[in-house]
Amino acid sequence: MKNNNFDIIGDIHGYADALIRLLDKLDYKQDNHGIYHHPERQVIFLGDFIDGGSEQAKVINTVKPMVESGYAEAIMANHEYNAICYHTFDKQGKPLRERGGNNEEQHEAFLKEFPLGENKTKEVIDWFKTLPLFLEKKDFRVIHACWDTKMIDEARKLLDSNHKITDEFLFNSANSGSTEYKIIETLLKGIELELPKGESFKDKKGHKRTAIRIKWWQEHAKTYRDYAVVHEDARVNIPETKLSLNQIVPAYKSEKPVFFGHYWMSRKPEILTDYVACLDYSVAKGDKLVCYQWNDGDSKLSNDNFESVEA
Numbered sequence: 001m002k003n004n005n006f007d008i009i010g011d012i013h014g015y016a017d018a019l020i021r022l023l024d025k026l027d028y029k030q031d032n033h034g035i036y037h038h039p040e041r042q043v044i045f046l047g048d049f050i051d052g053g054s055e056q057a058k059v060i061n062t063v064k065p066m067v068e069s070g071y072a073e074a075i076m077a078n079h080e081y082n083a084i085c086y087h088t089f090d091k092q093g094k095p096l097r098e099r100g101g102n103n104e105e106q107h108e109a110f111l112k113e114f115p116l117g118e119n120k121t122k123e124v125i126d127w128f129k130t131l132p133l134f135l136e137k138k139d140f141r142v143i144h145a146c147w148d149t150k151m152i153d154e155a156r157k158l159l160d161s162n163h164k165i166t167d168e169f170l171f172n173s174a175n176s177g178s179t180e181y182k183i184i185e186t187l188l189k190g191i192e193l194e195l196p197k198g199e200s201f202k203d204k205k206g207h208k209r210t211a212i213r214i215k216w217w218q219e220h221a222k223t224y225r226d227y228a229v230v231h232e233d234a235r236v237n238i239p240e241t242k243l244s245l246n247q248i249v250p251a252y253k254s255e256k257p258v259f260f261g262h263y264w265m266s267r268k269p270e271i272l273t274d275y276v277a278c279l280d281y282s283v284a285k286g287d288k289l290v291c292y293q294w295n296d297g298d299s300k301l302s303n304d305n306f307e308s309v310e311a
């Protein structure tokens with residue numbers, strides 16, 4: 001019988017060594033086939049397995065068998081979605097995601113281990129397509145970037161009954177005017193807000209940005225600066241201009257906790273509100289790989305339930 005104790009693990013981005021150390025720390029052991037499992041617990045992975053570090057295949061070969069053996073569940077993140085599009089052609093024979101340039105640069109580490117057109121690449125891409133966009137458990141929710149109630153409702157209508165994408169959904173999502181596109185943008189990439197005209201900041205890679213990722217969980221946001229999810233060095237460059245009411249999205253209000261990754265947090269892992277916790281602590285930027293331990297019977301989040309390993 002399945003238990004209700006979960007270890008929810010954030011974005012890994014090709015850092016297999018950190019993943020193995022975290023599984024060891026959580027007392028997962030390898031079975032006869034070398035697959036990690038725990039007699040009383042299951043892992044939930046928040047996606048973003050790929051792009052970044054130098055152990056893309058090792059991450060996939062650790063996570064995928066766990067999911068296929070029922071020792072873990074996993075959801076799709078923006079990097080898996082982007083990879084699906086990069087390796088899939090439309091009816092005109094064009095890839096759904098443009099190749100070359102920044103897109104190729106971002107995908108380089110994956111392509112090195114999974115070259116275009118190879119069988120093993122197709123296998124991994126096919127597995128990515130089986131990942132649901134979100135999980136609705138009895139006591140909590142899981143999404144890669146943003147639990148937006150309206151968009152989740154839209155997604156439920158267009159995904160299959162296990163919240164997975166269909167071929168029709170995938171091809172529609174490549175068109176930026178579609179509802180499918182908006183669902184992917186919101187759930188897997190998060191809500192962004194354009195800065196006032198002329199304002200910009202540099203992200204950690206030095207790229208100029210004119211839009212901020214917003215803290216969709218925050219109530220009473222007042223200025224661009226306090227609404228922005230940015231690394232600390234960039235914060236002073238975000239204007240303290242007051243937001244108008246129509247720029248503020250309704251904060252996550254449900255008392256059912258939601259876990260997500262995606263936001264490159266740093267420092268000490270802690271819950272963001274009583275019902276919202278981010279588990280991406282930037283292992284790919286030399287920080288930490290983080291997990292939240294949810295135990296059967298829990299109803300609230302606690303700062304005592306984080307575990308982590310250094311990059």
Ligand SMILES: [Mn+2]
Binds near residue numbers: 078
């Ligand atoms: Mn992400």
